[in-house]
Amino acid sequence: MKLQSQLNLAFTALLLVILAVTGYVIYSMILGMLIDNEKTELQQKGELLVEVLNEQYSPQGSVQDLSDFLNDQNLHLFLYDRSKNQILMSTMPQQYVEGFSANQYFADNQEDLWEAGNSKFVTSRILIYPEQTGLELILLTPLTDLQMVQQNFFRRLILVFVIGTMAAVALSYLLTNKLVTPLTKLKKQLKKIEKRQFDQIERVKATGEIKEVEQSVYDMATELNRYMKSQQAFFQNASHELKTPLMTIQGYAEGIRDHVFDADDQEKGLEMMVTEVNRLKKIINEMILLAKLDSEQTEYQPEQIDANELIEQVLDRALPLVSEKGIELNHTVDQNGVFYADQEKLLRALLNITFNAIRHAHSRVAITVSHQTIMIEDDGEGISEDLMPHIFHRFVKGKTGETGLGLAIARAIIEQSGGKIMVRDSELGGAKFVIVFSV
Ligand SMILES: Nc1ncnc2c1ncn2[C@@H]1O[C@H](COP(=O)(O)OP(=O)(O)O)[C@@H](O)[C@H]1O
């Protein structure tokens, strides 16, 4: 069943139960209330009559005068003489008088609800003053009158309930519709994600928790799209990077096989083939390393690394390239500087950046370590503006670039170690790479 129907059904059922209980309670209470009310009214009416009687008819006045007056009132009543246990007058048919007498109602002071045959009456009894006359006025109202009022009231109550229920159900439909519509729309968007139609995804208007879910879905789709695009780009770039050296190797190999080269060219070809094979090996090794860094498999073994020791290791490994290029490599390291990372991997990242700097420097490279920051800068030509935003992406490289994977590897390692890497222009004139570890 649809969510909206379920919600509406639950709400309607709840409403009906509440109304049924309320209706039952009201129905059973109303008759009692009407009877009480009627008794009070009879009492008031009676007292009023007695007052008039006492004013107009002296105790010595004849009963006949009283009867005439009472007969004119258009009420159900008896005039009862308690001292003689006798009914002096009645405005009701004889059968009731007999019925009431048979049940001893007149003599009994307690009974409020009198019964004769199938009819019941609400009664009220008023003494006519002065008391010594012993006269009592008894007023009656048929219970059927009250039951009619009860029925009438109940019919109206049902009508109000029916209209109220309809209004409530309509309102509930509107509200649940408002609640469910965004969910239905969201479901459609999820279907699009499933079919990878990322460019057709639309935002859904919603509020509260549904809005949060919608935002998450949207973020997820964006991230998934980005990831898929980057994977695609990676494969395209990777196959391109692998194809170029392979084509060179194939060209020379076929040339040598078909004896199209003279001895010198053949020597040169073999030389080229070795270089290209080495390049291929390097690309493949770096791709494997990157894939490993990306997957959860790589185990980082963070440990305390002494900053001085780390930079010493970088300098040791950079020494051959430094002397080959004939540049100056300066370093300033904070005393007591300590990093918390996987030492071998962090060294790899720093070497990638340092080798780049040495390769691009004119005459100088500087490494500075202070607090939790490592800076590596050079006085080379720097990084062009259009390359800057993408420099850490895979296979992004400049004119004299090699694999374009070195900085991607460095970033992966540093981010996995909880650090950040940024590139800036250096005051020395070249590029400046800043690595910051959060404290
Ligand atoms: N210190 C630097 N000075 C100028 N350009 C740099 C520097 N470091 C990196 N680059 C540019 O960034 C590109 C990407 O570097 P990297 O990812 O290490 O790949 P690769 O060194 O294999 O080309 C390089 O090709 C180069 O153009």
Ligand SMILES: [Mg+2]
């Ligand atoms: Mg490099």
